[in-house]
Amino acid sequence: MTVPLRCLAIVGVGLIGGSAALALKRAAAVERVIGVGRSRANLDRALQLGVIDAIETDAAAAAAQADTVLVATPVGQIADVFAAIAPVLRPGAVVTDGGSTKQDVVAAARAQLGAALSRFVPAHPIAGAEHSGVAAARADLYDGRNVVLTPLDETAVDAVDRVDALWAACRARVSRMTPAAHDATFAAVSHLPHVLAYALVDSIVTRADAQALLRFAASGFRDFTRIASSAPEMWRDICLANRDALLVELDRYADALAMFRAQIAASDGAALEARFAAARDARNAWLETLERR
Amino acid sequence: MTVPLRCLAIVGVGLIGGSAALALKRAAAVERVIGVGRSRANLDRALQLGVIDAIETDAAAAAAQADTVLVATPVGQIADVFAAIAPVLRPGAVVTDGGSTKQDVVAAARAQLGAALSRFVPAHPIAGAEHSGVAAARADLYDGRNVVLTPLDETAVDAVDRVDALWAACRARVSRMTPAAHDATFAAVSHLPHVLAYALVDSIVTRADAQALLRFAASGFRDFTRIASSAPEMWRDICLANRDALLVELDRYADALAMFRAQIAASDGAALEARFAAARDARNAWLETLERR
Numbered sequence: 001m002t003v004p005l006r007c008l009a010i011v012g013v014g015l016i017g018g019s020a021a022l023a024l025k026r027a028a029a030v031e032r033v034i035g036v037g038r039s040r041a042n043l044d045r046a047l048q049l050g051v052i053d054a055i056e057t058d059a060a061a062a063a064a065q066a067d068t069v070l071v072a073t074p075v076g077q078i079a080d081v082f083a084a085i086a087p088v089l090r091p092g093a094v095v096t097d098g099g100s101t102k103q104d105v106v107a108a109a110r111a112q113l114g115a116a117l118s119r120f121v122p123a124h125p126i127a128g129a130e131h132s133g134v135a136a137a138r139a140d141l142y143d144g145r146n147v148v149l150t151p152l153d154e155t156a157v158d159a160v161d162r163v164d165a166l167w168a169a170c171r172a173r174v175s176r177m178t179p180a181a182h183d184a185t186f187a188a189v190s191h192l193p194h195v196l197a198y199a200l201v202d203s204i205v206t207r208a209d210a211q212a213l214l215r216f217a218a219s220g221f222r223d224f225t226r227i228a229s230s231a232p233e234m235w236r237d238i239c240l241a242n243r244d245a246l247l248v249e250l251d252r253y254a255d256a257l258a259m260f261r262a263q264i265a266a267s268d269g270a271a272l273e274a275r276f277a278a279a280r281d282a283r284n285a286w287l288e289t290l291e292r293r
Numbered sequence: 294m295t296v297p298l299r300c301l302a303i304v305g306v307g308l309i310g311g312s313a314a315l316a317l318k319r320a321a322a323v324e325r326v327i328g329v330g331r332s333r334a335n336l337d338r339a340l341q342l343g344v345i346d347a348i349e350t351d352a353a354a355a356a357a358q359a360d361t362v363l364v365a366t367p368v369g370q371i372a373d374v375f376a377a378i379a380p381v382l383r384p385g386a387v388v389t390d391g392g393s394t395k396q397d398v399v400a401a402a403r404a405q406l407g408a409a410l411s412r413f414v415p416a417h418p419i420a421g422a423e424h425s426g427v428a429a430a431r432a433d434l435y436d437g438r439n440v441v442l443t444p445l446d447e448t449a450v451d452a453v454d455r456v457d458a459l460w461a462a463c464r465a466r467v468s469r470m471t472p473a474a475h476d477a478t479f480a481a482v483s484h485l486p487h488v489l490a491y492a493l494v495d496s497i498v499t500r501a502d503a504q505a506l507l508r509f510a511a512s513g514f515r516d517f518t519r520i521a522s523s524a525p526e527m528w529r530d531i532c533l534a535n536r537d538a539l540l541v542e543l544d545r546y547a548d549a550l551a552m553f554r555a556q557i558a559a560s561d562g563a564a565l566e567a568r569f570a571a572a573r574d575a576r577n578a579w580l581e582t583l584e585r586r
Contacts, residue, residue, distance in 0.1 A: 126511050146509055188497060189510040193517045195553055196489060198572045203549035204481060205575035214579045216439055217482040218419050222583070223516040224486045228576050232569035239557050239565055250554050254547065256496035260488055261543050264532050272532055276525035279491045282498035283521050286507045290515070 005030045005166070009066035011059045011081050013037050013046045016098040016125060017072030018137030021051045023170035026139040034062045046134040064088040068162065072098040076237040078105055082112035089116050094159045096121045096166070100186065100234070102150045102179040104241035121163040122150045122179060124186070125172065132231045142172040150179040187245035192253060194235055195246070197228040298323045298459070302359035304352045304374050306330050306339045309391040309418060310365030311430030314344045316463035319432040327355045330366075339427040357381040361455065365391040369530040371398055375405035382409050387452045389414045389459070393479065393527070395443045395472040397534035414456040415443040415472060417479070418465065425524045435463040443472040480538035485546060487528055488539070490521040 008024065010017040013035040024030040035052035036059050037043050046052045056062035063069045063085035071081050078097055089095065095116065099105045102122050109120045126146045147167040151160045160176075167174045177185070204213055239246060263271045301317065303310040306328040317323040328345035329352050330336050336348045349355035356362045356378035364374050371390055382388065388409060392398045395415050402413045419439045440460040444453045453469075460467045470478070497506055532539060556564045 126509065146511070148509070185506055185509050188506050189514050193493060193514055195557075196493065196550070197517060198569050199546065199549045199553050200486060200489065201572035201576050202553075202568055203546050205572065210575070213478055213481050214582075216419065216441070216478050217579065218439070220520040221482050221486055222580070223519045224490060225576055226516045227513040228569075228572050229580075230569075230573070232566045232573055235569050236562050236566040240560050240562055243557055243560060247554065247558060250550070250557070253493065253496050254550065254554075256492045257489070257543070257547065260492050260495075261540065261547075264488075264536055264543070265540060267533050267536060269529050269533050273525045273529040275495055276491050276521075276523075276528050279494035279498065279521050280523070280525055282503070283494050283518055286510065287515070287522075289507075 004028065005068050005162075007032045007034065007066045007068075009034045009036065009056070009059075009062035009069045010052065011036045011062065011069065011071045011085075012073035012077070012098075013043060013052060013134050014072065015132050015134070015136045015141070016127070017070055018046060018049075018051045018134040019127065019139070019141035020070060020072070020098070020125070020166075020170060021046075022137055022139035023142055024166065025050075027169040027171075029166070029169035034065060036062045042134055046137075049134065049137070051134055051137055059084045060088045063093070064090070066090070067093050068166065069093065069095045070098065071095065074231075074234050074237050075099045075101055075104065075241050076233075079108035079112055082108055086113050086116055089119070092119075094119050094121060094162050096123045096163045098123065098125050099241075100124060100190070100238050101241040102148075102182045106150070106152060106179045117152070118154045118156045119159050120152075121155055121159050122152075123163055123167070124148045124150070124182065125167065125170075126190075132234070140171075142167065142170040145172050147172040147174050148182055149174060149176045150182050151176065152179075183242050183245045184248075187242055187249045191238055191242055191246050192249040194227050194230060195239065195250065196253070197225045198235070201225050201228045297321065298361050298455075300325045300327065300359045300361075302327045302329065302349070302352075302355035302362045303345065304329045304355065304362065304364045304378075305366035305370070305391075306336060306345060306427050307365065308425050308427070308429045308434070309420070310363055311339060311342075311344045311427040312420065312432070312434035313363060313365070313391070313418070313459075313463060315430055315432035316435055317459065318343075320462040320464075322459070322462035327358060329355045335427055339430075342427065342430070344427055344430055352377045353381045356386070357383070359383070360386050361459065362386065362388045363391065364388065367524075367527050367530050368392045368394055368397065368534050369526075372401035372405055375401055379406050379409055382412070385412075387412050387414060387455050389416045389456045391416065391418050392534075393417060393483070393531050394534040395441075395475045399443070399445060399472045410445070411447045411449045412452050413445075414448055414452050415445075416456055416460070417441045417443070417475065418460065418463075419483075425527070433464075435460065435465040438465050440465040440467050441475055442467060442469045443475050444469065445472075476535050476538045477541075480535055480542045484531055484535055484539050485542040487520050487523060488532065488543065489546070490518045491528070494518050494521045 033052045043055045326345045
């Protein structure tokens, strides 16, 4: 069996888990979705919206009924969920996650899943949005988006295939890399920019004249800082989980910024223009590859 | 006379100057627009698009016919334009500009405009876009946008009133501050974010594995770096013109980033979450003020 799934348990029915449920239902790739979460109001809303078909009170009760379990909680809670579900998993059941970092999730799986480790497929659906909660979930969230699987040497091939098929049914582009390569990649292109955006807002709004400054902030500031409206708890967890790779990126960025600072201080217009132009050209070339996808 | 203007000369018919012409024509606030620029092809295009009504070969020839001259070239060229037009300005003519920095433009005006200094009204229409050239010009570019005037002690009141009326006719929100306050404000909310965005792209694309990284860059990266597709020549000029205020902001930002780095290195989740939450809340409150405008 790959898809359709008979019974999918989603632990953490927010933007990521809820959108996966809606996309799988759109594709008729799942028969029944059970939702588990910390907020009863959010689960009631998910039921009302047709995102899930049933509510369970805890992760173990849901996992005991499921052939596939998607753990879509904030990264910091995944280890506890693994510990709760490990003893009750059905034979052949597959566990996957939606965490933005992978080495820490893999470590949690190794520590908590026991014999079920070979049934665990670490995954990262890349569909960040500054909105969170099930009300923001959309069936088309993953259309054309990347989902990275980071299977372990121990992971069963059929388990990887099932999770691959699950995300393909959501119309995502599925690829594979090692957990370490994943974390280094996303430290650079995602985690670092989030910290940079938070730091800019922090640097402005902690001043006495913040309101006078913000009155003249325009669309450039708005777009640059969009990701600073992301969920603080999620980004705290990501910063801690991927700390080492993120520190490498922060230092590399600080070096790049220090070089720009030196060129500005020296009024080296030729060097600045050349670096700005190279950055613009590289970004525009990247945008073209995005549009061709 | 405030508006309609009889004859407006625009030196530099790009996004800023071209959009001003279109907005004034939409408001029937100008009778005739003469365009001057370095690129004949761009001027031909401006004529074809109805942005301008006539082309002149140099700034002096255009200024000699105008009651108002809008200098909308990159900041680095403004001094030369002032020198060229100063001897030929008509009695009562008003000169204004569209530069993103003001203290340097004021210094150029003091050095070059001579007796016409009292007729010069420094202005900054805030409608940055990563597109440039007259083809990107739009009549509605300034609708609801800020335009800051930074008049000098010497500036004639009727000249300020005319430029105020010009931008009000473009449906902009016109306000006034000193040149120094302007430059400090925009160093923080505009110039700094541009350098930060260029530096992120620079830090990624100069690596051997840039393409592998960019393959997984998503919408957060795209929006964060949008302003890194801005015109390199323009941003070179801004960095040099507003160097001192920008260096202050770069250092302040480096301090904010270093504090985040220390909290990440120390795995201080509580401090990170509190700062992320404060930044998010402040940004969201700012967005609400934008929407209320």
